[in-house]
Amino acid sequence: MPQQVQLTGASSRRDTLRPELEDALRAGPFSRALQLAIQARGLSLERLHARLLERGVAVSMASLSYWQRGRCRPERHDSLRAVRALEEILGLPEESLVMLLGPRRPRGRWLKRVPGALTYREVCPVHASLGDLLQKIENPVDGQLATLSHHEYYTVGPFREERGAHSRMVVRALSDGVDRFVAIHHNPHGMLPDGWRVEYARAGRVRTDERAGLIALEVLFDRPLTSGETYVLEYSFWYERPGPAAVEYHRGFRFPAREYLLQVRFDPAAVPPRCYRTFRPDIGAAVEDVRELRPDNWHSVHLMELDARPGVHGVRWEWH
Secondary structure, X not given: OOOOOOOOOOHHHHOOOOHXXXXXXXXXXXXXXXXXXXXXXXXXXXXXXXXXXXXXOOOOHHHHHHHHHOOOOOOOHHHHHHHHHHHHHOOOOOOHHHHHHOOOOOOOHHHHHXXXXXXXXXXXXXXXXXXXXXXXXXXXXXXXXXXEEEEXXXXXXXXXXXXXXXXXXXXXXXXXXXXXXXXXXXXXXOOOOOEXXXXXXXXXXXXXXXXXXXXXXXXXXXXXXOOOOEEEEEEEEEOOOOOOEOOEEEEEEOOOEEEEEEEEEEOOOOOOOEEEEEEXXXXXXXXXXXXXXXXXXOOEEEEEEEEEOOEEEEEEEXXX
């Protein structure tokens, strides 16, 4: 469920970059950064192709065209060598284009290697819109991060409205080169959050669908991970205006999670008399009340799930 690059070691070049190009090199996508860099340099594809051949780098003009139009992206070793040559020809900081590529795209093996894994269609009620947002953000890491721990804190305001949600995660890379995560927030009332924040990482691209009440936020790690390496990240979404009415909160897991903790805290002026922990094997199934939850002295309830299986885990409540 993607890149902002730290431009180091090339300050003399960076100072001459156009602001639009510099923004693209930080936030991506790769295709736009490449296209802007070619335009800024004033080179035709024919001339760019010739300059690559002069350096002993063979890449077709069709591939160059596809790369800058976003129809495909370089992944093979020879193609990455060509990208590094392009950085030099176009006067870009070293690794600035390469970093935008992230890890190789999954080829379908990730779902197959995780027993019981679900599709977006099975965990998200607006999966079509979500698919469009992820395509726009060019998410390259689907299924390549395992969730070891996800602690989530959701707050309800005095008028029974959603105030915000904060997540703290520990993830583990399942392949070399994973360097980002995509945080997703959905509200069925079609109200997008007023703000968001990322901690222990950097915010990259943000894509929204207001009609669907959906936002996808790219969370960029400070470096690409090696297979088996863990990373801690935090992100938040919140409403500064009165948020939408709140009667439940849930999270869909496509893959198993080692640990999931959801804490819902209510304003003292709006504490529901009944709360329930819920689970659905997929978004189309009926909501099952697993057990009743009693608010504590701090007006909060929580669910704690170890070895959480794929499905939709959440809490719902009833008002007077």
